[in-house]
Amino acid sequence: xxxxxxxxxxxxxxxxxxxxxxxxxxxxxxxxxxxxxxxxxxxxxxxxxxxxxxxxxxxxxxxxxxxxxxxxxxxxxxxxxxxxxxxxxxxxxxxxxxxxxxxxxxxxxxxxxxxxxxxxxxxxxxxxxxxxxxxxxxxxxxxxxxxxxxxxxxxxxxxxxxxxxxxxxxxxxxxxxxxxxxxxxxxxxxxxxxxxxxxxxxxxxxxxxxxxxxxxxxxxxxxxxxxxxxxxxxxxxxxxxxxxxxxxxxxxxxxxxxxxxxxxxxxxxxxxxxxxxxxxxxxxxxxxxxxxxxxxxxxxxxxxxxxxxxxxxxxxxxxxxxxxxxxxxxxx
Amino acid sequence: xxxxxxxxxxxxxxxxxxxxxxxxxxxxxxxxxxxxxxxxxxxxxxxxxxxxxxxxxxxxxxxxxxxxxxxxxxxxxxxxxxxxxxxxxxxxxxxxxxxxxxxxxxxxxxxxxxxxxxxxxxxxxxxxxxxxxxxxxxxxxxxxxxxxxxxxxxxxxxxxxxxxxxxxxxxxxxxxxxxxxxxxxxxxxxxxxxxxxxxxxxxxxxxxxxxxxxxxxxxxxxxxxxxxxxxxxxxxxxxxxxxxxxxxxxxxxxxxxxxxxxxxxxxxxxxxxxxxxxxxxxxxxxxxxxxxxxxxxxxxxxxxxxxxxxxxxxxxxxxxxxxxxxxxxxxxxxxxxxxxxxxxxxxxxxxxxxxxxxxxxxxxxx
Numbered sequence: 184x185x186x187x188x189x190x191x192x193x194x195x196x197x198x199x200x201x202x203x204x205x206x207x208x209x210x211x212x213x214x215x216x217x218x219x220x221x222x223x224x225x226x227x228x229x230x231x232x233x234x235x236x237x238x239x240x241x242x243x244x245x246x247x248x249x250x251x252x253x254x255x256x257x258x259x260x261x262x263x264x265x266x267x268x269x270x271x272x273x274x275x276x277x278x279x280x281x282x283x284x285x286x287x288x289x290x291x292x293x294x295x296x297x298x299x300x301x302x303x304x305x306x307x308x309x310x311x312x313x314x315x316x317x318x319x320x321x322x323x324x325x326x327x328x329x330x331x332x333x334x335x336x337x338x339x340x341x342x343x344x345x346x347x348x349x350x351x352x353x354x355x356x357x358x359x360x361x362x363x364x365x366x367x368x369x370x371x372x373x374x375x376x377x378x379x380x381x382x383x384x385x386x387x388x389x390x391x392x393x394x395x396x397x398x399x400x401x402x403x404x405x406x407x408x409x410x411x412x413x414x415x416x417x418x419x420x421x422x423x424x425x426x427x428x429x430x431x432x433x434x435x436x437x438x439x440x441x442x443x444x445x446x447x448x449x450x451x452x453x454x455x456x457x458x459x460x461x462x463x464x465x466x467x468x469x470x471x472x473x474x475x476x477x478x479x480x481x482x483x484x485x486x487x488x489x490x491x492x493x494x495x496x497x498x499x500x501x502x503x504x505x506x507x508x509x510x511x512x513x514x515x
Numbered sequence: 516x517x518x519x520x521x522x523x524x525x526x527x528x529x530x531x532x533x534x535x536x537x538x539x540x541x542x543x544x545x546x547x548x549x550x551x552x553x554x555x556x557x558x559x560x561x562x563x564x565x566x567x568x569x570x571x572x573x574x575x576x577x578x579x580x581x582x583x584x585x586x587x588x589x590x591x592x593x594x595x596x597x598x599x600x601x602x603x604x605x606x607x608x609x610x611x612x613x614x615x616x617x618x619x620x621x622x623x624x625x626x627x628x629x630x631x632x633x634x635x636x637x638x639x640x641x642x643x644x645x646x647x648x649x650x651x652x653x654x655x656x657x658x659x660x661x662x663x664x665x666x667x668x669x670x671x672x673x674x675x676x677x678x679x680x681x682x683x684x685x686x687x688x689x690x691x692x693x694x695x696x697x698x699x700x701x702x703x704x705x706x707x708x709x710x711x712x713x714x715x716x717x718x719x720x721x722x723x724x725x726x727x728x729x730x731x732x733x734x735x736x737x738x739x740x741x742x743x744x745x746x747x748x749x750x751x752x753x754x755x756x757x758x759x760x761x762x763x764x765x766x767x768x769x770x771x772x773x774x775x776x777x778x779x780x781x782x783x784x785x786x787x788x789x790x791x792x793x794x795x796x797x798x799x800x801x802x803x804x805x806x807x808x809x810x811x812x813x814x815x816x817x818x819x820x821x822x823x824x825x826x827x828x829x830x831x832x833x834x835x836x837x838x839x840x841x842x843x844x845x846x847x848x849x850x851x852x853x854x855x856x857x858x859x860x861x862x863x864x865x866x867x868x869x870x871x872x873x874x875x876x877x878x879x880x881x
Contacts, residue, residue: 231836232832232833232835232837233836233853234832259795259796268592268593270829271594271798271829271830271833272829274797274799274833275794275796275802275833278793278794278796278837279836279837282837294795418604419597419598419601421601422597423592423593450562451562451827452562453562453595453827453828453829454595454829456561457563457595457602460559460602461601461602461605464602464605464608468605468608468609
């Protein structure tokens, strides 16, 4: 199929969860997908608004794609769940990008709101495909294809993270073997996907963790049922999908099953700030966590060395505790 | 049972009126002070918004004074305001304070009514028949007091830029508000309001002055409470600007009751429509309205807009990014003030003085 044009996807925000889906969809329609490069160590951020780091990165990445692509794909993600919503900043994201790029690139900003049928994932994508000149059956077929591949891709997620370096995890043609590498520490890394997998946000912390011999467990591996079990008894429901996932998976892992839990959050993230306080207080009321817990706040000023030192210290804590538990059980 | 409520703007006046008229024991939290803020800051973290900290501080102080039932207005998604109660409950519990919580639902849904029923089950045992019978009357009293306070505040905004002696209006407003606060019946309330209005009108004014017209927009608690915004409204007035704002308790209560026919709501719809040039979707809270109001005010010939937001407020952060463009496109100066717990009264004063001076130059040049 001949190439119809180029679509740019900024390497930011929900890219870190849905990129395979988006990529397959646009490629099925005959468009070439161009992803922005990472900002890198010396990269300059573009400050359009005084927001959290992932949001600033969205603008920066979009600006990098300026002039290189025909369309920019920045969907308006209102809700990606039947009942729960996304952070309000996501609702204005396409508008922010439009203003920052001075309206020079047309933006594919279809609304996705899974709470209403009108904006379901399928419908929004079909609408988008008609904007790109494809007819309804073509759009539908491309989306179904993409969805199928995406579901398969998600199944191998945990192995992918543990075996591949972070900048390769979204290259779908690299296969991963099913065998589990031996590692003596199982550590849960919790946070928004764009904090966990964006090297520019977390300074490649996960690779360092792997080099320390940790096996990384991510919230993606938890089922909806396990999360619901942790957060259903709250006096009020946490209405952000990501916030609910974070709180649920933290409570789940902090009650056992892993050797430690690390919560990655970006500075000025409203959801995390509120939930962080909530999680800490709830833990103390219930008599503390049963595994060590580390909170790392990231922003554009955080240095790799500082994060490494803290992770190393955290590893010592986890090992110490493991030894204590072992001697206690052998004494009994 | 001793009921307490947040000390926000004039909210304590009408909440107190409701409790007092229906004969329910209550405790008004002490006026928001440095200590309130310190308590709130100590028990939350740096990126939680300022209204959260101040309300938490109010509750801690009230509970320490012997209150045992907290009444708090609920709210919904997408802003953090909707989860204030979830987190504050856990914080108070962790501090070892005992309380009962009653959320006033923002929208009347079955879920809200059920939750309200659950929460009030215990409380109802402590209420007498007299309390329940008098409650509708209490609500009416509260509503009238709220409207009275708003009328006084609106008049003060007009008088302040023309006052001869600086600070005179504020002193008189405080006195008038305390009269309204002290009124026990609907009839005396009406008298006290008239007395207060004429007290404000009698302020010595220089009527030859033509004040600048400035609109205050932004996050609602920050706009409505002088403790959170460090008296921006008063400061601007005393610098010679006639201030307008559309966030009042009555606006938000009417809005949540879905009474859209009132003038104020149609004004909100106008703002919302205007914001569509910049935002393709309702971001939530006051974000769209802040942008829309800035546009509408520039069309109406206002001299400037002051945008208030607490640090790390999610919807308003988006708004502040867009407002920098709006101001340029519509040729209206916009000053965004981001507020947190730091002692920035001096800085705010300097910023506002510079802003007002700039507006005067712009006006003279035009």
